[in-house]
Amino acid sequence: MLKKVSEEYKKKGRHILFSVVFLVLGFMLAFSYKTLGGNKDIERVTSDSFIQEERYREDLIEQKERNKELSEEIGVKQEGIRSYETSFSTNEKAHVDLVEEAKDLRLLLGEIPAIGQGIIVTLSDAEYDPIEHNPNDYIVHESHIFKVINELRISGAQGISINGQRITASSFIKCTGPVITVDGMTFPEPFVIxxxxxxxxxxxxxxxxxxxxxxxVLDNIVVTTEKSKNLKLAALGD
Incomplete structure (x- = not known):
């Protein structure tokens, strides 16, 4: 009887032990699963973050390359603009120079009025005794006028007139006694240049x-000069 009771206790003890063992194993498996599953979640989150970061890095590199290309393109266009501006400035200066040259030529040809500062030269016959001296030695001749005109042109005169008659490179000047003829117009002395x-x-x-x-003066010509700040010479035909 005692032996039978003892065997029953042993069976119950084994059942309890197995239950405890299974319980512990179940707890360990559950804990392990939870731990492993959590690690997988962490690994997945970490992996997603890394991929996203790599995409951002690639986008940033691509944007930097694009910015570099745009900067180079802007540099090329700016250089083109500078070249155009230089060319335009050169052409504009050349155009201004041509306009000024054309204006100077028109002034010399007497096609337009000449206005500005300048000089007034007056040539007059000298007094003489017709009995004792040759009168031709005391009057103004065309050669005297040409000397004055040529010197004025060499010195940069832009416009010249004689007694109000505009002078050009083709003007005809002729002395006839006490008067001179300028392009068909006759003027007595004094001759105002x-x-x-x-x-x-x-x-x-x-x-x-x-x-x-x-x-x-050596030729007995009376000469006076006067500088003026405001002269105006009429154009031919005015």
Missing amino acids: EAIGESDVLDAALNLRGGVIDGL
Whole structure:
């Protein structure tokens, strides 16, 4: 009887032990699953973050490359603009130079009025005794006028007139006794020559020692000069 009871206790003890063992194993399996599953979730989250970061990095690199290309393109266009501006400036300057040259030519041809500072040169016959002297030695001849005109042109005069008659490179000047004829117009003395240009330069050129005015004085011509800040020469035909 005691032996039978003892065997029953042993069976129950084994059942309890197995139950405890299974319970522990179940707990361990559950804990392991949870732990492994959590790690997988963490790994998945980490993997997704890495992929997203890589995409951002690639996008950033691509954007930097695009910015570089745009910067280079802008540089090329800016250089083109600078070249155009330089070319335009050069052409504009050339155009201005041509306009000024054309204006100077028109002034010399007498096609347009000449206005500005300049000088007034007056040539008059000298007094003489017709009994004792040759009157031709005391009157103004075309050669005297040409000396003055040529010196004024050399010195930069932009426009010249004689007694209001505009002078050009083709003007015809002829002395006939006490009068001169300029392009068919007759004028008595005094002969007033007006020239537009740098007044100081024109005056200095005429008054050089041994120059034009000294030569005129030696030829018994009465010469006066006056610098003016505001001269106006009419165009041909005005």
